[in-house]
Amino acid sequence: MKIAVLGGGNGGHAVAAELALGGHAVRLWRRDAASLEPVRKAGGITLVAEGKPAKAALAAVTGDLAEAVTGADVIVVATPATAHEDVARSLGSHLTERQVVLLTPGTFGAYVMAREIARTGGRMPLAFAETGTLPYLARLTGPSEVKVPVRAANLPTGVFPAARTKDVLSTLRQLYPVVRPCADVLDTALTNAGPVIHPPLVLLNAGAIDRGRFDIHVAGTTASTQRLVEAVDAERVASRSGLGYPAPHYELATYYDERRAAEGLYGAGARARLEASGLWNETLTFEHRYVTEDAALGLSLLESAARTVSIDSPAISGLLLLFGALLGRRLSGQGRDLAHLGLGDLVLREVRELLHDGWHSHLWRRAIK
Amino acid sequence: MKIAVLGGGNGGHAVAAELALGGHAVRLWRRDAASLEPVRKAGGITLVAEGKPAKAALAAVTGDLAEAVTGADVIVVATPATAHEDVARSLGSHLTERQVVLLTPGTFGAYVMAREIARTGGRMPLAFAETGTLPYLARLTGPSEVKVPVRAANLPTGVFPAARTKDVLSTLRQLYPVVRPCADVLDTALTNAGPVIHPPLVLLNAGAIDRGRFDIHVAGTTASTQRLVEAVDAERVASRSGLGYPAPHYELATYYDERRAAEGLYGAGARARLEASGLWNETLTFEHRYVTEDAALGLSLLESAARTVSIDSPAISGLLLLFGALLGRRLSGQGRDLAHLGLGDLVLREVRELLHDGWHSHLWRRAIK
Known part of the structure; x- marks a missing residue:
């Protein structure tokens, strides 16, 4: 091709x-x-x-x-x-x-x-x-x-x-x-692992990241960071289910638990190979995709998906609030928030219809306004 | 005595x-x-x-x-x-x-x-x-x-x-x-420095804290942690002002900026002496007062004070949400939240009156219910 x-x-x-x-x-x-x-x-x-x-x-x-x-x-x-x-x-x-x-x-x-x-x-x-x-x-x-x-x-x-x-x-x-x-x-x-794993790793290691080169996937992956990743992931999966999307949900647990690796996004041995590579030992800033993309865009999408189906999302909202405080701007309701993208006036059935028919949908005009 | x-x-x-x-x-x-x-x-x-x-x-x-x-x-x-x-x-x-x-x-x-x-x-x-x-x-x-x-x-x-x-x-x-x-x-x-400085230092260094002994006041005090401390402090001071409490507000900046140290809680040279002491190089957990007292009690008080006078408090609320996610329980609206302490049904003038007259106030019965 x-x-x-x-x-x-x-x-x-x-x-x-x-x-x-x-x-x-x-x-x-x-x-x-x-x-x-x-x-x-x-x-x-x-x-x-x-x-x-x-x-x-x-x-x-x-x-x-x-x-x-x-x-x-x-x-x-x-x-x-x-x-x-x-x-x-x-x-x-x-x-x-x-x-x-x-x-x-x-x-x-x-x-x-x-x-x-x-x-x-x-x-x-x-x-x-x-x-x-x-x-x-x-x-x-x-x-x-x-x-x-x-x-x-x-x-x-x-x-x-x-x-x-x-x-x-x-x-x-x-x-x-x-x-x-x-x-x-x-x-x-809503299967994207980036907003689930990167914002917790960056925020809970912000002090270390400020001090220079740091590998969030090696030194930064600790009990607390994993706990927060799991909390975000649970909110993501609950939102997916609430929206009616079936399994597989590609839980982040499949990345941390080798017994479940085959059902995950990256398969067997992925975490060990990533860590061993040493390639993620980087000098990070708040201009990195982990923040500008995964936090500002990815988490705002996840938060609005949760809100759409009335799922409580304290971990996601907390991350958006704190990255917003660190960046000096409001992140909730911005970025890839569904309402911010013109889908706020549609009911769930209409969102599905629009995603199915795309620009041939009678709802497209309302969405692109 | x-x-x-x-x-x-x-x-x-x-x-x-x-x-x-x-x-x-x-x-x-x-x-x-x-x-x-x-x-x-x-x-x-x-x-x-x-x-x-x-x-x-x-x-x-x-x-x-x-x-x-x-x-x-x-x-x-x-x-x-x-x-x-x-x-x-x-x-x-x-x-x-x-x-x-x-x-x-x-x-x-x-x-x-x-x-x-x-x-x-x-x-x-x-x-x-x-x-x-x-x-x-x-x-x-x-x-x-x-x-x-x-x-x-x-x-x-x-x-x-x-x-x-x-x-x-x-x-x-x-x-x-x-x-x-x-x-x-x-x-x-609302002059308490603990909830302002400790939760940001602990959260943004959670990865390092998980790995063992760590001095949040030395290695943990970086540009990002200070930025979050300042955001929390700005919300605290805005809430104090909104409630009608006058200066001095004992801003945390007086701790970081030696030129303002004399107006601060700890005076000249405090930060240098604290850091040099090495006494805060500790093994911390989420059972430490920094979390159980400063986050769970102190921040819930600050959040409710902000809410009482309609001050936006994203940094404070974000910290409460994430510590809640890490502890596995809801912190907002608990602890020292004013409404949680029986003051939610009083208007601001009545809160002041109650704090002035104490148990001699006609409002005391309502507060202790």
């Missing part, structure tokens, strides 16, 4: 390299094209997985969005969720109705991007799809090298409009055989 | 030793009298302050409350605030109306103890008084030795009933010349 990968961070490099190694023609785009110069010069990206390096040749490395996207079967958006709206505004004039736009992960960005394109008069693709989590736990280790100690073992994936799920997932399964179908993109977004 | 000191922790030993060294006849009581055996054997307590040890001889060391309290002019309650109600139930049968009961600090415990004595049919003293903060930053360093690197430089003190403020403070000033008058015990409770 012809693939456009948008985004030149850890995830973008991992996606581009692995799909290219899988035999697909991959064009990598990043707005700041200069930063991709080392990849162009090297003639591709070296992907290091299972301890073995492999050099992936790309079909193009470009800062020109039209060049990346035109003719692509699948456009993978591997940017932070904070960039979804901005990417949507640029993308709308290049899309055709045969293309699939895949967000890895989405955090409900499939709906957000469609809405932004509609609001700015762009063209729609066949569908948007989003994964619940990252397909790769990856870190750049050089200007054209990315290390992937862990791949997703189960990749919950939703389609917007959900009416197109079957066709779209059969396409995406050619890229990711571990794709697992979801009812819709909200179902998928 | 004859002084009874109730409580055999860091604070109780410091109070007993310093007042004894000041020439007062001090009787030290602790329910668990066996743990005071070393003090009895040593013939007193060694107090180490300004680098010099001094041996304080006590008039009595006892597990018999009547023996400690009978004939005392001032009864100092130096227990955690979590013990106030329990101490009140025992104390009610021993008090006379010439005695002053002083809580160091109070966290609104003066009202709480009076209410508990009234509810259990005990006798009232002349008045209760409470300090806003600890008179001594102290740690036990041996079975009969206590170190005091920092003494309070300004000790906000309130009296319940506030009508008796003048007389009672003139008595207490003989013990603590740094006593500063407050309008009433709520005014005083």
Whole structure:
């Protein structure tokens, strides 16, 4: 397949390299094209997985969005969720109705991007799809090298409009055989592990993070942080159930409890490989995706999902309040809060209908206002 | 004066030793009298302050409350605030109306103890008084030795009933010349530094605390923790102002900013002396007073004070929600929440009147129900 990968961070490099190694023609785009110069010069990206390096040749490395996207079967958006709206505004004039736009992960960005394109008069693709989590736990280790100690073992994936799920997932399964179908993109977004694990780890280690390099997944994973992760996860699962989404819920416990690892997002041995890699020993700030994406966007979505079905969410709300206090702005009701995204006036049945029919729904006009 | 000191922790030993060294006849009581055996054997307590040890001889060391309290002019309650109600139930049968009961600090415990004595049919003293903060930053360093690197430089003190403020403070000033008058015990409770500084330091260093000995005041005091302390303090000061209590507000900034230290609770050089002492390098748990007293009782009081005057308190509420999630129980609306203490049905003017007249107020019956 012809693939456009948008985004030149850890995830973008991992996606581009692995799909290219899988035999697909991959064009990598990043707005700041200069930063991709080392990849162009090297003639591709070296992907290091299972301890073995492999050099992936790309079909193009470009800062020109039209060049990346035109003719692509699948456009993978591997940017932070904070960039979804901005990417949507640029993308709308290049899309055709045969293309699939895949967000890895989405955090409900499939709906957000469609809405932004509609609001700015762009063209729609066949569908948007989003994964619940990252397909790769990856870190750049050089200007054209990315290390992937862990791949997703189960990749919950939703389609917007959900009416197109079957066709779209059969396409995406050619890229990711571990794709697992979801009812819709909200179902998928509510499997995202990022907002569950990262905000507790960052907040309860904020003092250590201030002092310099720190690995939240190794030194930062302690009894208290796990207790808070579990509390957030319990609220997430209760919200999913309240909204009528069935198991599997991809509980975070599957990451901490090796006996349950096979049912989890990352499979057997994931935690040990991530910890052993040492790649997450980083200098973090409150500008990191763990905060700007997982707390500000992910938790506001989770909080509003809980509110929609009257689930008490003290751990999620507490995190939003304290990250808000630390950032000096209010986070609750912002970001990916469902009401903030135009879904506040719909009853649950209408939200489901809208997610199923997408821009063909009679409710779409109300949603994009 | 004859002084009874109730409580055999860091604070109780410091109070007993310093007042004894000041020439007062001090009787030290602790329910668990066996743990005071070393003090009895040593013939007193060694107090180490300004680098010099001094041996304080006590008039009595006892597990018999009547023996400690009978004939005392001032009864100092130096227990955690979590013990106030329990101490009140025992104390009610021993008090006379010439005695002053002083809580160091109070966290609104003066009202709480009076209410508990009234509810259990005990006798009232002349008045209760409470300090806003600890008179001594102290740690036990041996079975009969206590170190005091920092003494309070300004000790906000309130009296319940506030009508008796003048007389009672003139008595207490003989013990603590740094006593500063407050309008009433709520005014005083809202100067407490404990709930402002300790919960942020503990929560944002929870990962480090889980790993063993840790000094939250040294390694744990970082840019993020200070930012959260400042956010909590701003909410506290806004609530004080909203309730009509005037400056000084004893801002936590006076502790961090040496140029303002003289107006603060602990005076010049306090932070440096505390840090240099190394005494706060401790193994903490969620059973520590920082959580059971400062978070569960202190923050619930602050949150309800903010709510009473419609002040937004995201930092305080966020801390209550997350400590609640970590402890597995709801903290908001519990503890020292004003409504939880029987003051929820009173308007602000009535609260003030009740705090002024105490058990002579026509509102007292409603409050103690």
